[in-house]
Amino acid sequence: MTTTLMTYAGPGEPDALVTRTGGMPLGPVGAVWPCCATCGGPMQFLAQIILDGLGRPIVQGHTHAGHVMAIFMCQSDPGMGDEWSPTAGGNRALLFPSETLRPIPAPEPDDGEGVLRLGVVNAVSLVSSPSADYFSAREEWGNRSGNSLGHVLGQLGGQPEWLQADETPTCPTCSQPMNLVAQFEEGPDHATAMNFGGCGTAFAFACGPCTQAAFLWQC
Template identity: 30%
Template structure:
């Protein structure tokens, strides 16, 4: 029997959530250091930002997170890897808005506002281990992936290629949100998805991490 959980779909083009967006230039809520790739040293490209939204997206004590990744065409940096240093999730507390650090060359991604709309998904089906699942469970997983929002806040990760939950401080991180590559044209492999996670330890120095999977 399906077990449905409530969550929030991230809706492209909506404007009901100030500061939630993909592309363009980041809109800081406090001091925002622009990250550089630790592998090649190139300033990363800005992907998207999500704000703290009470009752819907809990990022406290941070006011917003800003997501970047290396897109240097001359290197093969492992930008999908949450621990490689080729992507970054910068958590910013409210304060005097500023952006510091070198910017990447080239144009930013096209800017899209994001909204939040109530949604639901079959959490039980999406949580199955594909390596141990029966044919019936795999069929239910496929249905759940088709029916669940591709971009969302809350629920469980809808993996493209199987569970790859990152670990931090010795334990699996907590799923926060996922964002599909399309219609934004983000470089998450072949029409893939980016997954945002948070460390379960409050004192962690890198509380949020990004990983992604392509088809």
């Protein structure tokens, strides 16, 4: 069993149909930018992941994309809306069919970088590691490549490496445990990083057959 790492590949295109962090979310016509259940304000767009038709992350190319996952989290008043929870309404993970996607219109007023969007778009390179667990794979890659561990953006698929207890969510439709789509680090630059409580890690899950998704983080 191997681990597929997401590593930093420099600046990315803000509206590209690729796995990336930052930029603009893509969705079908009529898709609405989600708002926080606590404060009512629009959430910050964090990342986009390309999946196949069964809700699994695509690790080689994007020719058979079935869905796109868009991940949002409230940053209007960090720490006050239980943004870490998969059910409290402080974050959203949405699955969209990959056909006829376009940028989701940003709410008004659009602050640009900050509350609505990250300050940078990070392109992603995928690296296969022979290590079966994520943290070992990350260390192995850093030693082999000579790059900072901050350049590891996370992993695609595999098994979640929890910092605390196992919090694998169940699908609200079929009640089965969801599968890990991606595990995220905050990012290589503190000034433009995602906020997972300071050095935390986040987890995106999906139930492909039910087109349900969930997001949470631990620190």
